[in-house]
Structure formats: structure tokens, C-alpha cells
Amino acid sequence: MARYTGPITKKSRRLKMDLVGGDKNFELRPFPPGQHGRRRIQEKEYLTQLQEKQRARFTYGVMEKQFVRYYKEAARRPGKTGENLLQILETRLDNVVYRAGLARTRRHARQLVTHGHFEVNGVRVDVPSYRVEQYDIITVRKQSVETFPFELARQTFGERPIPAWMQVVPGSLQVLIHQLPVRAQIDSQLTEQLIVELYSKN
Template identity: 55%
Template sequence: MARYTGPTCKRCRRERTQICESRKCAAEKRPYPPGEHGRGRIRESEYLLQLREKQKARYIYGVLEKQFRNYYTKAAARPGLTGVNLLVALETRLDNVVFRGSLARTRPEARQLVTHRHVQVNGRTVNIPSYAVRPGDVVTIRAKSRDIVPVLGALELQGARQMPPWLSLDPDKRQISVLDLPERRHIDVPVQEQLIVELYSK
């Protein structure tokens, strides 16, 4: 499967917001798009604004276009606001839960922990980053992996990161409990989901 492996901060500059988890993001020093004509003024059409918002959400959660569209299709079929349903589906991805629960320092690192079979859900190893967790699920780092560097590094940063109210962490057991589905006010990603809905509704 194709996956972007270039500089993350280049995307931060393109979207003019911090997507990465770096403390020294290039977007802060150079808040304009990368490239020779980055400083040039571009007339931002309605379509461009919608596209940029969709790309921003994709980059934050590390989802490819086809999979992102599938998330949107399922969100539109559910009752409630399509945009909120979309963000809830992205937030409840297993790799995002590992990141939000402070068992990984970044989403890409959380994704790697999952694909390398370090993560269990309800006692069973799951190596699918897009696995959708549900209320009542218990996500743990398997016993042999509890003291690996990424996990220990993430736990050291735990105090500096706000735990979402829909998750609960037991750091000693390396265990995250999913208490509920997230509400929109608990999702702090800088995304205007309504613009994404407008883009896909055309």
C-alpha cells in the first residue's frame, strides 16, 4: 500500500497548521507552503478550502484517500451529523486510541506498535491500525513489549498530554480502557468537518 514517507513538516507548512507532534515544527518558523512559489498569494476558492480541510484530516490520522472516502460513506449512512460521525470513526481507530491513551508519542509510532503486534484488544493481539474500538474494550501493550523504548518514552510524556475523557489509562498495566465514544467537543483536531462533508456531497 502506498504511504507518504517524506518530511511531515512539509505537510504542516502546506496546510498551515501543525500536523506533526514535533516541538520544533517548521510551520511555525515558515508559515507558508513549501516550494519555490510558497510565499506567493493564491486565491483560495471554496473548493480549495474544502480540499485542504480534507487533506489535513487525512494527514493527521494517516489515512489514504480510498479509505478516507469509505469512512465518509459509512459516516453518511449513520444517524446524526455526518461530519461528527466521520471524526468519531477516525478517533476510534486503534492506532489513534494507542496515541491518545499515551502509550505512543505520535500517531505513526502508534501505528507501528499495532502493525508489529505489540498491542492487544481484550486479550487478543490485533495488528490492524484501522480496527475500530468500542466502549468497554480494553487496549493493552502485550507483556513482552511493556518496557520497549516507544512505550516508556510515551509514558514519560503522559503528564504533558491531556487524556480524553472517553479513555482511561492504567500506566502500570500499560492498559487503556475505552469508557465511551468521543463527543465532538472532546476531539481537539484542527479540522472543520463541515467543509469535508460539503466536498464529498458535490
């Protein structure tokens, strides 16, 4: 599956949002790249909405076509489309691995999933976009438990808050999905309504 592999700090600066988490280069220069980056730009409504969609895409590492599919699925579901969209993004396996503290960044989580380090309900899954469900159990495969990334995960467990919709057992590197996340349980700076407004024009 295609994914963005370009310079992430430059993308963070353009979108005015730290897409990595703890990006020191972004913290030093949080304004858009270019000679006139510091100049305040009068953004039109469409540009603001488009920028929010791009923030969501690059935060979760999702390509455009897949993001559109997620939006259409969110719109078909009952409830608020924007909140449904965030729930879909949050329940991707790579995001769950990141939220559980088993990877430093979502990019790192995606790499770990792709390399086949995880099982869901006892079955090996190596697809980052795999969607977890309520009561799913995600575990690190026995062959991978003693490798460096997971030794580090045990040592650093607790440095990031764990979302209320999951439970993590650091000793066994096991994640239990209590429920699908609701908006109040999703730690995100995104304004999902702007994305809904963007797509509703089409």
C-alpha cells in the first residue's frame, strides 16, 4: 500500500502541526516553509478546510483514495460523520499500536505491523490499515517479544497516557480493546467538522 515517505518536518511546517510528536525541528520553526513563511496568510474557507483534511491524512499516514473511502464509510454510518471518521482512523492497527505505547510514532508503528510483529486474536496481521473491533486482543508475537523495540516499549511504558478505550498489559505486551472510541476519548487537535464541510461541497 502506498504511503507518504517524504520530509515529514517540512510537511508539519506547511500544515502548522507536529505530525510526528516531539519533532524538535518543527518546534524551532513552526511556521510554513519558504521565504515568506512568517507572514500571516489570510486563508479562505476552502483552504482552511483542505488544510484540516491534509492534517488528518498525514497524522494517520493515510493516502488520499483511502481517506475518501473512510469518509464515505463514516457518512453512511449513523451519528456524526466527523466523529465516525475519527473513530475509523483511531481503530487502524498501526494507530492502536502507537496509542498503546508499543511504538514511538505512528510511522514506527506502521513499520512494526508491516514486519509482522503482531497478532490480533491469535492471528498474525501485517496490514497497518487493519481495523480492530471491540474486545479484540492485540499481542506481540512470541518471536518478537525480546527484540529491542519491545524491550524499549516496556521500559518507557507510562510516558504517554493510554486512551480509556483500551487496556495495556506492559509485562505481556498485550492490548485489549474495551470499546470503540468516542470523540471524548480521542486525543486529537483535529477539527473534524471542517473535513465534513469540505467533502459536503462535492
